Amino acid sequence: MIQTVIAGERQVAFHDLPDPQPKADWAVVKVHASALCTEYKAWLAGHNPAVMGHEGVGEVVAIAEQGPVQVGDRVVILPQYACGRCHNCMGGDYIYCENGYDFAALHGSTAGNGTFAQYTLKPAWLLPQIPNDVSYAQATLAIDGIGASFGGFEAIGVNAQDTVLITGLGPVGLGAVVNARFRNARVVGVEPAPWRANRALEMGAETVFDPNDPDILQKIRALTDGRGVDCAIDCSGQVSAERLCIDATRRRGRVAFVGECGDEISIRVSPDLIRKGLTIVGSWLYSMADYSKVMKVIRYSPLIDLLISHQMPMSQIQTGFGLLAQGEAAKIVVDPWA
Ligand SMILES: [Zn+2]
């Protein structure tokens, strides 16, 4: 089978590897579609991420033992290799598993450890079914496209009463616009790239500000009777945007951080938290208990197809990475068999 690897700066290679084999409760899935995410950053830098492709969907083609999936099932391939037994996994929070499998140690190879490949291997309990009325391309959105911000919105309870600030309108931030509109919340966006800002407006964001606008905070307050937004979600992973989320949210408001960020942000406990009564949460994907709710957004949001800007063969994945690097795409979905 063919599996994509990063071969150098702005270079991918397609390796021909042995087809992965089912083992114990691990099933083999034929990958029909996989969405691009942060891998473009590794492509720009020229280093291989631990897993190439984590937003795949496909069809179960082999199992080693009877379990929750059957050959022929259409499934979402949930990310990571959670154990299924620790207290977080038992509560549905498999993404926070403290005891995940070491793929290479268990299988003796990295063939099938990512979804930019024709086949992948996954513990069967991490393969929920795709409803019949959802296409493979749409089903990829059940991971980060819709799922990442869905988890953040659940954590801070975004609803139709709320004006929500969304900073960073890349694929995850645009997914947040879809989620916010599905909940009938009012959307104010922040994004420097014109393509993304326009797509957010097309999806129903009321306004999109450039983060470099020196008056941005006053302008956001002016839209909210001088008080600030009810909630904010950062999807950019930029410290300045995280700070804006804190400053632009009203007293007793709620903030969710979803964009990955390794840099330090300074928080002043009294003015930012105690005396403001702010709730700040970090959120990484969503509880497995909410899978059917995420699917409901995918099935019934009239905006869902605007979240997929490009579909292309996996052989052209570099074109997709380039579009993401330029900020000129929403979700990009590749087909490993084309
Ligand atoms: Zn992702």
Ligand SMILES: [Zn+2]
């Ligand atoms: Zn676990």
